[in-house]
Amino acid sequence: MIKTIPGNITAPKGLKAGSVHxxxxxxxxxxxxxxxxxxxxxxxxxxxxxxxxVAAPIKLSRKVVKDGMVQAIVVNSGNANACTGKRGEKDAETMALLTSKQLNIKANEVIVASTGIIGHHLPMAKIKSGIIQSSERLGNNNTHAINIAKAIMTTDLVPKHIAVKTKIGGKEVTIGAIAKGSGMISPDMATMFCFITTDAAISLNTLRSCIKKSTESSFNQITVDGHMSTSDMVAILANGMANNHNITSSTKSDLALFQKALDYVTLNMAKEIVKDGEGATKFIQIEVHEAKSVSDAKKIARTIAESPLVKTAINGEDPNWGRIVSAAGYARVTLDESKLKLSVNNITIYKKGLPVTPAPKRLSSVMKKKEITIQLHLGMGNKNTTLWTCDLSKEYVSINADYHT
Amino acid sequence: MIKTIPGNITAPKGLKAGSVHxxxxxxxxxxxxxxxxxxxxxxxxxxxxxxxxVAAPIKLSRKVVKDGMVQAIVVNSGNANACTGKRGEKDAETMALLTSKQLNIKANEVIVASTGIIGHHLPMAKIKSGIIQSSERLGNNNTHAINIAKAIMTTDLVPKHIAVKTKIGGKEVTIGAIAKGSGMISPDMATMFCFITTDAAISLNTLRSCIKKSTESSFNQITVDGHMSTSDMVAILANGMANNHNITSSTKSDLALFQKALDYVTLNMAKEIVKDGEGATKFIQIEVHEAKSVSDAKKIARTIAESPLVKTAINGEDPNWGRIVSAAGYARVTLDESKLKLSVNNITIYKKGLPVTPAPKRLSSVMKKKEITIQLHLGMGNKNTTLWTCDLSKEYVSINADYHT
Structure with a gap:
């Protein structure tokens, strides 16, 4: 039983957050x-x-996480500290050092994350003052939670956060998460920002394998605009304060419960990111069925998802399905046209290489829905995948033509 | 000496065109x-x-061209005859057969080409009447030329055509071309429609190698929206009526002259397609220098060209160069950040992994120009490439959200 509860990363035992402008x-x-x-x-x-x-904070945080122990994350929005050379690396180190001093913890146990414009040095006086103030405002009530979720937003319109409770080995375990991301979203192996906290007791290797598995089927299966960021990061902290029997690869049923709760959290956050995609008006689920391999299925799903012609057709509520089939055709996967079947929200419109005629009447009303599911059957095997994306609107162009200057 | 002359595919000796609504x-x-x-x-x-x-006409035309002899091309816009199964193949055959009867030529020497919406059967009564009328209107004056160039247009705003004269072995040789394409443009090995005619006498093998070479550095180096069409075709007809000494791989200097003139024609057509890209307000040249291999350079150039964030930044006349560098970073090519140099219209803005500070003042005025050249130096080797694309505008979204229904 996974139960959604109010709050986010401060919901698990022993967790606090603080933020400022x-x-x-x-x-x-x-x-x-x-x-x-x-x-x-x-x-x-x-x-x-x-x-x-990669941005300077990514270089630093990679090292921090390698050792497996972390006690704090310091994060800023508005400036990615990317393409900033040695000075940028030094600035990221200063952020970690100052945070560790303020919190009286080890400097090499602080993850640093920055998001925003690329190619500008951080204004360190502001950053330093921000770290000091944030550390003085730490707490775990609703205001702290909502503020930290908002503090990481850039072009996001809504904060993205969740907390869930589940029982593992008779103990109550909580997992909380906050995420940001709206444009420059096409993660591969990792993504934008998602910070996850839990009070579960779990071994380091098991935690690593759990987060990798969850990410593979959530953040790595979304795309907004096909542009992979320099700053993507998914990080999980587990402090063990739930006092459950330590989860390891040997505690099969506890591990399954934890993985399930973590999958729930990451999938929820991934979908929230797509729904808040820059200029998005539609949430699109792309299912590719009957592929020879999962890799083939993923290639096709991503090619469809990143075609601006598919995305604009859905934006225009236009059942122009030829664009979907032709996108599948250039995904560099062998296809047999005569075996293809295409459905939208379970209405079949193309079968055995031929349009279904007359075109199903319900199709145009289905295209008006907020959530569109594209189902392509390849007839080549038995592997499947699901990927989530959004449409391409005039608002996306507005947001990104006017972002910087 | 290559001299541009009025007209297009009817400019070479013995060529005619006819078209109707x-x-x-x-x-x-x-x-x-x-x-x-x-x-x-x-x-x-x-x-x-x-x-x-692939569309039905492509299947048929592949076979026709295999034999190397062609006397006519029949082409329609408004319907691509793609995803239409056996009936679509039969319809394409009927188009070739009727054309051959009307012109009293062999049916297997007729190329068929269709462009437009995918997934609808051709209205064959209209098509048949159109072929009969077109064959009765054949001619080679300016009206015939402009009409055939317009007859192949879909969302194109302007007809794209050219004719050039050159001297080969003392004889005047003419090459003419018409092209269409505005969206669904991301050719690979071939592209949209470009029909080229010449009165040059040239061996079949040499003609094949010449058109392949020209296409590689022209149509294969453009992209509008990264969506590869089902119907792309570049075809050249050479009737030998210029009476020049037959061009073969042994007649080195004649071959070089012909290749040069053909390159001129294809590059001109390719650039015209990009300039008329759906919703395009800017013509963007992307140069990647100092790559380890041409293939690396091409991957990076294409990744930059197809990033919606790069395209919208240029649409917004915004010197947001971090998007260009970060796009290069996800092209799946090994890079050394500290060796990168990025310039826009020869103004360097990023060097050795660091922003040039203060940002060059001329940059914002340069971004207002109609033609933007992005120059990325990798410092990894000595291979280069050039690719052409356009920006992504609100008009692109309008055109493609409202195209079909």
């Missing part, structure tokens, strides 16, 4: 820096962007 | 079917889409 965002009401802190040191695992150009 | 397009003023006819049978070579899902 330090001057990175123009609107003074918007927090732009914050700290997530655990009373006890946590086992931690994280996944980072596969982009060859 | 047969009812595929809504506006009766717009021609939607046409025939290109050579008095003499032509050697012919063509390149077709690499999409796994």
């Amino acid at each position: 330090c001057g990175l965002k123009r609107n003074k009401k918007n927090h732009d820096i914050g700290i997530i802190f655990s009373e006890q040191p946590c086992k931690s695992a994280a996944l980072f962007t596969k982009n060859q150009i | 047969c009812g595929l397009k809504r506006n009766k003023k717009n021609h939607d079917i046409g025939i290109i006819f050579s008095e003499q049978p032509c050697k012919s070579a063509a390149l077709f889409t690499k999409n796994q899902i």
Whole structure:
């Protein structure tokens, strides 16, 4: 039984957050820096962007997570500290060091994360003041929770957060998460920001394998615009304060319960990101069935999802399904046209290489729905995949043509 | 010496065209079917889409071109005859057969091409009437030329055509071309429609190698929206009526002259397609220098060109160069951040992994230009590539959200 409860990363035992506006965002009401802190040191695992150009905080945090112990995350929005060379690396180190001093913890147990514009040095005076103020405001009530979720937003319209409770080995275990991401979303092995906390007791190796597995079927299966960020990060902290019997690869049923709850949290966060995709008006689920391999299925799903012609057709509520089939055709996967079947929200429109005629009447009313499911059957095997994306609207162009200057 | 002359595919000796409105397009003023006819049978070579899902006319024309001899092309816009199964294949055959009867030529020497909406059967009564009328209107004056160029247009705003004269072995040789394409443009090995005619005498093998070479550096180096069509086709007809000494792989200098003129024609057509890209307001040249291999350079150039974040930044005249560098970072090519240099219209803004500070003042005025050149130096080797694309505008979304229904 997984039960959703109010709050987010401060919901598990021993977790606190604090955030403020330090001057990175123009609107003074918007927090732009914050700290997530655990009373006890946590086992931690994280996944980072596969982009060859990575932001300075990613370089630092990779090292921090390698050792497996983390007690705090310091995060800012408004500036990604990417493409900033040695000075940028130094600035990320300063953030970790100052945070550790303020919290009286080890500097190499602080994850640093930055998101926002690329190619600008951080205004360190503002950042320092922000870290000091955030550390003085730590707490775990609803205001702390909502503020930290908002502090990591860039072009996001809504905060994305969740907390769930489940029972593992007779003990109540809580998992909380906050996420951000709206544009530059096409994660591969990791994604944007999602910070997850739990009071579960779990071994480091098991935690690493759990977060990898959850990410594979959630964040790695979403795309907004096909542009992979320099700063993607999914990180989980587990402080063990739920006092459950330690979860390891040997405690099969406890592990299954934890994985299930974690999958629930990551999938929820991933879908929230797509729903809040820049300019999104539709939530699109793409299912590819009967592929020879999962890899083939994923290639086709992603090619359909990233075709601007498919995305604009759905934006226009236009059942122009030829664009979906032709996108599948250039995914570099062998196809047999005469075996293809395409349905939208379970209405079949193309079968055995031929349009269903007359075109189903319900189709145009289905296209008006907020949630569209595209179901492509390849007839080549028995592997499947599901991927989530959103449409491409004029608002996406507005948001991104006017973002910087 | 390559000299541009008025006209297009009817400019070479012995070439004629005829076209009419047969009812595929809504506006009766717009021609939607046409025939290109050579008095003499032509050697012919063509390149077709690499999409796994190909339109019926592509299947037929592949066979026609295999034999190397062609005397006519019949082409319609408004309906792609794609995803239409056996009936679609039969319809394409009927188009070739009727055309051959009307012109008193062999049916297996007629190329068939269709462009427009995918997944609808051709209205064959209209098509038949269109072929008969087109064959009765054949001619080679300016009106015939402009009409055939317009008859192949779909969302194109302007007809794309060219004719050039050059001297080969003391004889005047003419090459003419018409092209269409505005959306669903991301050719690989071939592209949209470009029909090229010449009166050059040239061996079949040489013609095949020339058109392949020209396409590689022109149509294969453009992208509008990254969506590869089911119907892409580049075809050249050479009827030998210029009476030049036959061009073969042994006549090195004549071959070089012909290749140069053909390159000129294909590059011109390719750039015209990008400039008329759906909703395009900017023409963008992407140069990648100092790559380890041409393939690496092409991957990076294409990833930059197809990033909606790069395209919208340029649409917004916003020097948000972090998007360009981060796109290069996810092209699946090994990079060394500290060796990168990025310039826009020769203004360097990022060097050795660091932003040039203060940001060059001329940058924002440069972003206002109609033609933007992005120059990325990798510092990894000595291979280069150039690719052409356009920006992503609200108009692109409008055009494609409202295209079908």
